[in-house]
Amino acid sequence: MIRTIRCGTGAALRGCMDSNLVRIQSVGWIAGKPARDLAVGDQIVWNFGYVYQVVKMTTSANGKWVFIDEANVVTGEVFGPRRMGAQRLVAMAK
Numbered sequence: 001m002i003r004t005i006r007c008g009t010g011a012a013l014r015g016c017m018d019s020n021l022v023r024i025q026s027v028g029w030i031a032g033k034p035a036r037d038l039a040v041g042d043q044i045v046w047n048f049g050y051v052y053q054v055v056k057m058t059t060s061a062n063g064k065w066v067f068i069d070e071a072n073v074v075t076g077e078v079f080g081p082r083r084m085g086a087q088r089l090v091a092m093a094k
Contacts, residue, residue: 020033022091025047027045027047030045033092035087039057050072051074055070064085065083065084066084067082
C-alpha cells in the first residue's frame with residue numbers, strides 16, 4: 001500500500017519540502033528515508049507508482065554510495081545494481 005500525503009502550495013508546500021517527503025510523479029508526496037538506511041526487504045516506490053523490493057544492498061568503501069539490486073513486486077524481475085548517493089531520499093511503500 002502506498003500512503004500519500006497532501007501538500008498545498010506556498011507556505012504549506014514548504015512544510016513538505018522540509019520533512020522527509022518525496023514527490024513521486026503521478027502518485028504524490030510519500031514518506032521517504034535516506035538510501036543508506038535501506039535494508040533488504042524494503043519496498044521502494046518510483047515514478048508512476050512502480051514498486052520494487054530491495055533484494056541485495058552494498059555500500060561503497062567510503063560510504064558515499066549505496067548499490068542495490070531490486071525486484072519488481074509484480075513481475076519478480078530483478079534489476080541492478082542501482083547506484084544512489086547515501087543521503088538520497090527514497091520513497092517507501094510501507
